[in-house]
Amino acid sequence: MDRILSNKWYVAIFVLPALLIFLAFVIIPIITTGVYSLYDYSGIGEKTFLGFTNYIELFTEDRYFPDSVKNSFILVAASLFIQLPISFTLALILSRGVRGEKFFRTIYFVPVVISSMVIGQLWMRIFKSDYGLLNILIRTISGSDFEYAWLAQPKTAFYATVVPAVWQFIGYHMLIFYAGIKSIPTDYYEAAQIDGASKFKTTIKITIPLLSPVIKTCTIFALTGALRSFDLIYVMTGGGPNHASEVPSTLMYTNLFRKGLYGYGSAQAFFIVIECLLFSLIIARIFRRSEENASIL
């Protein structure tokens, strides 16, 4: 059997179709974007090599890019420090066994399967000034005739897109955490209970350390998901009003397909690629260290 399973021809037949398609239509385009980012290029005519000029301009001359990066970091922070803790808490409660455990698990996941276009259109209507659900709610509670266009005001527009972004994937991370917690052998908890440890203490001392690989996976997913987010903002504000809610990918889209700035837009695109890979590596490294510490303990 091992002879058959080491046959190079068979390996090639099984791997190559997927690998070639993936290389041709994902990896090569990514590299091409990286190359374009070093040029002044408008799609037609000659490319002029610029080196890293485009990248320098992103942070020195672009009026919107630094703020767009700031916005994407706010989204990252919201995902890591609001979304993941909520998901984790829910997973913790559910995994201890409550009435309707399966019902809650199923319901929490529902927003995950809905297209972000629909989610965006819906939340747009929640945040509308006149007939928006949020304002109607505020009006009913306060008895005033409160009207505020959450998405049309530069101060709140971006935060109004953060809310559904955080909301939509709570169930996704919850399910992954839940699975991780369920896979921890119960003897650990029994031992802790015999030693008289409180629930809070067992969570800190047993659940979280043993869950470290799962927490790592969720952190990387939440982080890269936030850095590359596009759909919700594109649908809800289009980066407006007056560019207040831009993130790097909405700027990239405008530069590439509205302004035809292929080189400059590619620099923005490749900036997101570098961010995602770099932060994933850093997180993997941080967790490796904590896993090593855990094993020493």
Place this chain on the structure above:
Amino acid sequence: MKKIKKELQFLILIFIALTQIFPLYWLITFSLKTNNEIFGDNVLGLPETWRWVNYTTALNDGGILLYFMNSVIYSGLTVLVVGILTAMAAYAIARMHWKNKALVFSIFTIGIMIPIQATLLPLFQMMDWLGLKGGYLGLLVPYIAFGIPMSIMILTGFYKAIPREMEEAAYIDGCGIFRSFVTIILPIMRPALATASIFTFLGTWNELIFANTLIDSSAYRTLPVGIMSFAGQYTTDWGLIGAGMVIATLPTILIYFLLSNQVQQSLMAGAVKG
């Protein structure tokens, strides 16, 4: 004291469940209402009369039926092709012996972390150059490529869990690799394939940015893009737009509810290994 805490926890669970499900409830009810109801008399309640005409209008006059069929074609073919390609590739990665398989696996994993929109411009040019831009294939090929990494991740984990003896028996009986793959391995992998397919389906069905950029003729348009332009066209008719959005959401919700056990269990199995 303990009982109060339990009840409090339960209330929190209910509250979050309501926030997770409420926008969907609101969408479904307003898709069946008149503007008068939506904007005034009956914001949150059930519709006074159920206006199914919103649905027939959206399907026929709004062109939603055509976009729906297009989305079925893109998603169906993508799920099929990605399923076949990755069932094979993941098998080779998990169970065959060759140099560089760790490298190949990490190349696929990169696909999960990178922002896929960074491929947009080169793919746009590539499809133009191949003469595929604007047609079915021009969007199908990228969708297939994007679906590959996640599916490989899910399937590889499951392949590794299959005991060696299952295959050994087949090979001893003189089965070739292809026959044992199709008759022994694939049937065991059915639940894993179902899970991977759901993820491929969701990703394709809901995809917006590529469908918006690579397709310009409405004849090949997908549902998310179709509904977005539809919403731009009928801005004030919420009932109609709502009907379109329900139609776009229904298949994913149905498939999810039908297979939710499967999805949850497989996601759990996958997460634990990851």
